[in-house]
Amino acid sequence: MFAREIRNIVACEGSDRIERHESFGEWRKLMEHGGFRCFGVGEREMLQAQMLLKMYSCEDYRIEKQGEDGAALTLSWQEQPLYSVSAWTLHDIAGSSSSVSQPS
16 A cells, blocks of 8 residues: 555655655744745634544544644654645735635
8 A cells, every 4th residue: 555655755855756754843944935825724623633643543543733832733653654644725925815715
């Protein structure tokens, strides 16, 4: 299932390397440098993630928020982060999102 991804990480470097595994902190820096602003993850999303995790329960998995501002949710297995999920929007010069329409 992950053979191609593992091979790329282990055997390739430079422009041949497609897969790059970084911490959420590193991704956050890249996204903010690229002009994006993190929306954060609300309590509703956290509860939904916890409910899904309970449906496929395993003691070694857990969900936690990343950062003091709850910028992302991270799924971990045995204390090892596997995936982080976050929401981003373009941050325009005026400081508001250009992707969210305001009611008139």
